[in-house]
Amino acid sequence: MYSGWAFRFKTLPDGRRQILNFLLPGDLLGLQAAMFDAALHGIEALTEVQLCVLPRRKVWALFEQMPDLAFDVTWLGSREESIVDENLTSVGRRSAAERVAALIITLYKRAKALGLVVDETFAFPLTQQHIADALGLSLVHTNKTLARLRRMGMFTRANGSMTLTRPRVLERVAQFFDEEVPLRPLI
Amino acid sequence: MYSGWAFRFKTLPDGRRQILNFLLPGDLLGLQAAMFDAALHGIEALTEVQLCVLPRRKVWALFEQMPDLAFDVTWLGSREESIVDENLTSVGRRSAAERVAALIITLYKRAKALGLVVDETFAFPLTQQHIADALGLSLVHTNKTLARLRRMGMFTRANGSMTLTRPRVLERVAQFFDEEVPLRPLI
């Protein structure tokens, strides 16, 4: 992915949806689809998106003839998995406020590593429904939790972008003393 | 991993633990540690375990000289990610009973694909604490949920192994009409 925002998700037969991770510029998408036959999840764009496409039938040639690129593909795959690991930990073990804070801080850091943050402000194309689906929360509770963090002065939103006013405090709320997923994609 | 059971997990600074996935024979472990510098998660064995070790400094040589093996490594990495995806969906969107059922069914299917199931019975080295940590539930609630499924006649347990008495019903409880993670590891 060259530019834009997207996300991976799974849907249960009755319609419940879980967002697995968000995709930012530099991320690789469709690796699972390339390795297996069927797609195990959906992908949806949040904004206009620019992609570089690699035909599946050339994946094998990649491994045979360009080991350095093959290595990068594996690296990107591992990195995505570590992001999903982090999300799973959030959803499984953190409170609603911690989850929301952790998500915002993570996206902020990833955007920052890509040079997308100016004055603590960055484009934020997610709706509250997306946040809810990513965090395993209901829409209503997500709204109330966001409102609480906003009242605490953690961030402000205006026409599609978000500004962090107290990133350090937010980080503490997120119980984020440890994590270290590589922020900058390789490619 | 040649034989035995293990699991990957993350721990929050205050001690809360999330199990990311369970490792069975044929699984690859430590890929993230090989691609990045630091380990982003812990790994713990549930039983005696047999491993084949690949020194990290040879990972690059693997990509350069043995593209087919490198491909398999990537394949295994993708497969693990798809398992984590599935767990995240469980934890984020399923009820307690559905989660427990989904976990049991998944482990059953994986064991079956490895030829570890005889008469619907297979070794099951997890404690209820492990199940709770994998599913984002409390120990107490996990216990009560297991008891409920057991009373429904879904499974029985005896000295470290589990027998599924109604796998088809269990599958329905798990809302598992879709999922298709590849069950049999490559190696």
Add this chain to the structure above:
DNA sequence: CGCCTGTTTGAGAAGGCTCAACGGACGTGG
């Protein structure tokens, strides 16, 4: 103006959590 998507708010229900205590199996040491 009316519709659609997304956000906000209130009220009541409930699924899951915490606290607390007990029981059984097993291993160890006296």
Add this chain to the structure above:
DNA sequence: CCACGTCCGTTGAGCCTTCTCAAACAGGCG
């Protein structure tokens, strides 16, 4: 051989975080 400690599973009671239902509001667009 028994007493004790530990690990794991079980059960009850009460609380609380989060969910569901419902309705209203705001902005953008045809």
